[in-house]
Amino acid sequence: MxxxxxxxxxxxxxxxxxxxxxxxxxxxxxxxxxxxxxxxxxxxxxxxxxxxxxxxxxxxxxxxxxxxxxxxxxxxxxxxxxxxxxxxxxxxxxxxxxxxxxxxxxxxxxxxxxxxxxxxxxxxxxxxxxxxxxxxxxxxxxxxxxxxxxxxxxxxxxxxxxxxxxxxxxxxxxxxxxxxxxxxxxxxxxxxxxxxxxxxxxxxxxxxxxxxxxxxxxHSASENFFEYSQCLMAERWEKLRDVVKKSQIFSLPKYPQEWCNFTSKYVESHPAFAWLKCKEDTNCEGLLKAHKVLTRGGERFGVGKEYARISLLSQGEDFNQFLERLSGIKTTEQGIRTT
CATH class of the missing domain: 3.40.640.10 (Type I PLP-dependent aspartate aminotransferase-like (Major domain))
Incomplete structure (x- = not known):
């Protein structure tokens, strides 16, 4: 050693x-x-x-x-x-x-x-x-x-x-x-x-x-780390998609269901990051930062500022707080506001 x-x-x-x-x-x-x-x-x-x-x-x-x-x-x-x-x-x-x-x-x-x-x-x-x-x-x-x-x-x-x-x-x-x-x-x-x-x-x-x-x-008697993690990620993505669907501001990529040889069932991807796109002509990173959500803007990934990447691997309390802040961003005829 x-x-x-x-x-x-x-x-x-x-x-x-x-x-x-x-x-x-x-x-x-x-x-x-x-x-x-x-x-x-x-x-x-x-x-x-x-x-x-x-x-x-x-x-x-x-x-x-x-x-x-x-x-x-x-x-x-x-x-x-x-x-x-x-x-x-x-x-x-x-x-x-x-x-x-x-x-x-x-x-x-x-x-x-x-x-x-x-x-x-x-x-x-x-x-x-x-x-x-x-x-x-x-x-x-x-x-x-x-x-x-x-x-x-x-x-x-x-x-x-x-x-x-x-x-x-x-x-x-x-x-x-x-x-x-x-x-x-x-x-x-x-x-x-x-x-x-x-x-x-x-x-x-x-x-x-x-x-x-x-x-x-x-061994079936032991907890399968990957199956547990897959369930956790699927649950987070379900909650996130529900918030995004109601926001009328953001959109997320869609992933097809494919056969997974490891789990022996059809599943869709649940990435470690949310690739958010703003529907408004605005700086997505700046918008989210103004609402106390830290991200990396699309320009750092070689694309436009309407995109932002957000980690979904935080602790449960932080993830829930992220969803709460994201759901508080609404649109009006005058633009974007916070509720």
Whole structure:
């Protein structure tokens, strides 16, 4: 436990064997990703892993000239931090190039595909689809409490995070399932240089918690974490849709019912965020802030100010207070008022 090293024979030498085993067992149990014949790379959350993947795909030897930074794109609305994560280090290897729908530059590129998407919860596929492209699939929310598990994801680089699977954000644990050994080694090198591995205490805590979650899924006598969470999210979305329907101001995306292989029933998505759209020609973030509701505005996600993202993962008391404040915003002939 005192050494930098966890498993010297493993490609990811700082990955605790208990965590590697728990991750593979979890994906096998849930059925949301192919983990066999994959290299598991652990990181300090999925943000570090995203940077590691960008480095791995754009570094020398990856088919990119050193003098020509590779373009990084993601279809809008996209996660608000992707641009900051991409440009923060001012790397000469890659640079943010914006909305994948608008990308028309020739040559190599990296596309980040987020599915279910943050912020709108939509199921996504790659947009640009050119042979010069390389893909990073951010699957942080591909868990049964948020969306139907329709098939095991099977991509070259898949990112997951402890914070979204179970809610333990403070442990700062993320992992990537990587097909190519060379790419995995480059990601590991990035993490080695930036943080000399990942905390063993956090890894062992994550392994223990994931073990309890897996146990609950496999034995009927135990409480199934994902089924409980799915019921909770469904209840919150039902309450939210009722408030929004009565507001005559806001609207929400609609999600189709799909067969979930994990629960063996038809369910619809219940995303971790509400992607609200104002029906009035107004700044949605500013409107909600004026009524003491903190959000992130649409412009931070690459779209218009009429949108705002609101977290639905708060404590029950906070969620109920949010619904109360949202229901107090009404429309009149003179505009929007508070009741």
């Amino acid at each position: 005192m050494s930098y090293f966890s498993d010297i024979g493993n490609v990811c030498w700082f990955l605790e064997p208990q965590l590697s085993d728990a991750i593979k067992r979890l994906h096998h149990t849930v059925g949301n990703a192919v983990s066999e014949d994959r290299y598991v790379v652990v990181g300090t959350g999925s943000t570090q892993l995203c940077q590691a993947a960008l480095y791995a795909l754009a570094s020398p030897g990856a088919g990119v000239a050193e003098a020509d930074p590779i373009s990084v794109v993601c279809a809008a609305p996209h996660y608000s931090s992707y641009q900051e994560v991409t440009d923060f280090l001012r790397s000469g290897l890659y640079k943010w190039a914006g909305d994948a729908y608008d990308f028309d530059k020739d040559g190599p590129y990296i596309e980040i595909v987020t599915s279910p998407n943050n912020p709108d919860g939509a199921i996504r596929e790659a947009v640009v689809n050119r042979k010069e492209g390389k893909l990073i699939h951010d699957l942080a929310y591909y868990w049964p409490q948020y969306t139907p598990i329709t098939r095991p994801a099977d991509y070259d680089i898949m990112l997951f995070t402890f914070s979204k699977s179970t809610g333990h954000a403070g442990s700062r644990i993320g992992w990537a399932l990587v097909k190519d050994k060379v790419v995995a080694r480059k990601m590991i090198k990035f993490i080695e240089v930036s943080s000399i591995g990942v905390s063993k205490e956090s890894q062992l805590r994550a392994a223990k918690i994931l073990g309890v979650v897996i146990e609950g899924c496999q």
